[in-house]
Amino acid sequence: MSTTFYSNGKLFIAGEYLVLDGAEAFALPTKFGQDLVIEDLENNKIEWKSYDSNKHLWFEEIFSFDEVKKDSDSKVDTVKSTLINILHEAYKLNPKFIDNSNGYKVSTHLSFPRNWGLGTSSTLINNIAQWAEVNAFTLLNNSFGGSGYDIACAQNNTPVLYQIKDNVVKQVEFNPDFKDHIYFVYLNKKQNSKSAIYAYNNNKNHHLAQSVAENNKITHAILNAKTLKEFASAVQKHEIHLSNILEMQTIKEAVFPDFNGVIKSLGAWGGDFVMVVSKENPTEYFVKKGYETILSYQEMIL
Secondary structure: OEEEEEEEEEEEEEOOOHHHHOOOEEEEEEEEEEEEEEEEOOOOEEEEEEEOOOOOEEEEEEEEHHHHHOOOOOOOOOHHHHHHHHHHHHHHHOOHHHHOOOOEEEEEEEOOOHHHOOOHHHHHHHHHHHHHOOOHHHHHHHOOOOOOHHHHHHHOOOOEEEEOHHHEEEEOOOOOOOHHHEEEEEOOOOOOHHHHHHHHHHHOOOOHHHHHHHHHHHHHHHHHOOOHHHHHHHHHHHHHHHHHHHOOOOHHHHHOOOOOOEEEEOOOOOOOEEEEEOOOOOHHHHHHOOOOOEEEHHHHEO
């Protein structure tokens, strides 16, 4: 007998970086995600296998319960050490899921390519939290760190507004008439969110309260836009606002200055997916530029 847990992937639409200082984050869960399948064993070990979206085995390891229970002194950041650290933090929150077991056979299965940045880690953490019956936000904070908006997406099948203080998650409605003019384009490189957050913390200015308030105003304008023109205008304002804070060019200025439409970085600037707002289907433009992964709103979002 097996038990399966599932978590949604995520796209960060508005509020990136500033979410860490209390701003409201607007995020969308994706149709893509990751599951985790648990079967019981009798060897006091965890036999772990991880499969990518092509059903190829990309990670396999067997480790003992004792490895999960003890604090790791490993200084090497490997897949195994990262996984054991997550399981160890889950064990500290609820020892029963290890102490009351005789062993586990575990497999994970992604429905999106690992390099897409849709939440390989956050979906794993949320699945492990469900399995261990612990708070996923606490597990994230104790292991990877981060704002937690991705956990909010993992747990919800609707758009969300999220605030880091007390991990407040509010389900919101976002189903605009113009969604057929929204596309998501992969930039052919996975961005390291840890380094991006470090850069933000080094660059944020002294007018933080004002910046957070302005972010929230723009975020609500994006969420509540009634027309494509209103939506595009609000999205562009968000890009300019964050560009000024980060002291970075927007992705459109840096890479796509000749594009007839609005382009917004999502989450960590400079990588993963961008959101494209365009009256015309932009596929030909981006394919000519070498970006061949282009998904419509309907293909990407729950």
